Amino acid sequence: MSVKRTGNDLGGRAAIVGIGATEFSKDSGRSEMSLACEAVAAAIADAGLQPSDVDGMVTYSTDNNPDVEIARHVGIGSLRHFSRVHYGGGAACGTIVMAAMAVATGVADAVVCYRAFNERSGRRFGAGVQDLPMAATAERAQFSWTTPSGQLTPASWVAMVARRYMHLYGATSEDFGRVAVAGRKHAATNPKAWFYEQPITLEDHQNSRWIVDPLHLMDCCQESDGGQALVVTSIERARDLPNKPAVIVAGAQGAGAEQWTMTSFYRDDIAQLPEMKVVADELWKSSGLTPADIQTAILYDHFTPYVLMQLEEFGFCARGEAKDFIRGGGLELGGRLPANTHGGQLGEAYIHGMNGIAEGVRQVRGTSVNQVGNVENVLVTAGTGVPTSGLILGVDR
């Protein structure tokens, strides 16, 4: 068997046809299951489908809402496909990849991908692994190299990479801050965003308190309660549905060599995201597109430094030059690559990347509150620092 080197055949076979979300808050006051059901039902309705049309469900391995229970509450009947994707926020675009594979192969006709949690009022991911039992499993044991030294949280893991990146390329905290300023600028005009009408300046960013030096508070995304769901079906069926399809032009997952979950500290060069390079290579190869073909991007922004590094992995700029790429409002509406036009997870809400995919769909539909002109292709990425995933969503042609 020969190894395929030209990218996968997933592109163009499926589309996202429905999106639905709950309110995004800091304290939903209700169950995660309630959030999940509302988001799933809303996405199915948005797609112009009935619950009984859905025969597949995909979520994160970290989601607390079993697919079959949602199916019971929402009135979805039998399921032919159900799968879960691992590695936290790295799963986001991966759920769409699973769904697209299922509909492309006829394993399912219509798949709902969902994520819902009380991540702010319930267990906060920002707390890291400090309050989790340290069971003698390989998955927990991987944290044993950092936890006894008090490096317990996502911010602390990212900060270690960020410092090295700053050292190698001369990026500064202000360069990271420009990502936050762009996100908050976009959130300021998005009524659904938690930080609606609350833009920040670079000075605000610099004055925000340290979380883990070199990361300020405003380098860290929010913690949020909420749910987001998306419906994937075949391109043929999509053309019969009311919304303009967001075609899955390309989709990929990626884990890099010497991959760890958040603590890939043992690579020769830690100031890179090789897992995202795997995704990038696959998306470009399988779509035949290049960075010049992307009008807007949703770059996973749980921590600002990784937005810069993603730009480099995708080839929007050379290694170490993202700081120059984003200067002068490069990521802002009207800039060279408007990114996270919903406000990102820094500005809209932290729904583990799923709300970003929905914004990608809106950009393709032309319905974003911060609509970019003449959108043909949108790049969407998932969680960084972990095994991850990505999508190119495009208009049907």
Added chain:
Amino acid sequence: MSSETTAVEESPAEKAAFLAQLHEFVGLEIGEPTPGPDEVNAPMIRHLVETVDDRNPIYTDPALAARSVHGGIVAPPTMLQAWVMVGIDGPKREGDGPYERMNALLFSKGFTSVVGTNSDQTYHRYLRPGDRLTMRTVIDSISDEKTTGLGTGHFVTTRQDYYDATDELVGSMMFRIFRFRPKARAAAPKPKPPRPRPATTHDTQWWFDALKEGRVCAQRCGSCNTLRFPTGPMCPSCHSLDWIAVDMPHSGTVHSYIVTHYPQVPSFDYPLPVLLVDLDPDPKGRPDDRAVRLVVNTVDNSMVGVEVGARVRIVIEKCDDDLSLPFAVVEGANSKGAGQ
């Protein structure tokens, strides 16, 4: 903790009004004049000077004292207060005289604790056996609000004037106390919980065990000699499951570092530096050995000299009975308690 009184922050005007109320007590006499139960007498003088080992013969030797400037036995001046002490079963002061009312006012503001601060006596003449004293007490002064190590309150000074049978003032004593609101005692610090345990498996436990023996180890393939770290069951190069532990040098270079401020976990002190350190190569190793990279804290959380590229030495410290960890000390930086 029940004796604690919550301090309510008052405005300067409220404080001034309170002080004016207090000052109304200044100059008032406390209680009735107190007569001494006994006249000044030789036996009590003798008891006292024997107790304090004062051998001055003017207190006890009538013949010698008679030839002195005193012309006879005198009482040690410091016994002034003793002559009017009412004794263990003597009457207690009660009622609602000025002193009680002053205290009630102080108590109303939470100044419920008291400590004696100092006492000064003034003598106008020596007392002789046969003198019979009467004491009168007045409130001499009340200070502004003061804060001391004990808490916040007012110094209250009383003056006791001692008169002989002819109403001649023979001596006085100033007695100062501090009436204060006790400082809220900080809750007893909880003992710091131990550091998070490393979750270990059969493939990693040995490495933490080696730290307890003072060893920082890496793993070398027993078949192809490839060095690897962190530890794992299999050689990625040749798939051998055989391996040996090799002792790594206790020195290296900072590859990256962070300073953790938040969230704060009770096991640690903050700000908490965490360093990623490339250990120096195994001197007996191969030229193509990869760097062994450790996540470590610094001794005493020192940030002195911490930067990417800084040279460090590694010391192993026992964190508790079950956990020893490597810590970094930046070379050339003076860090107290660096050990080794």
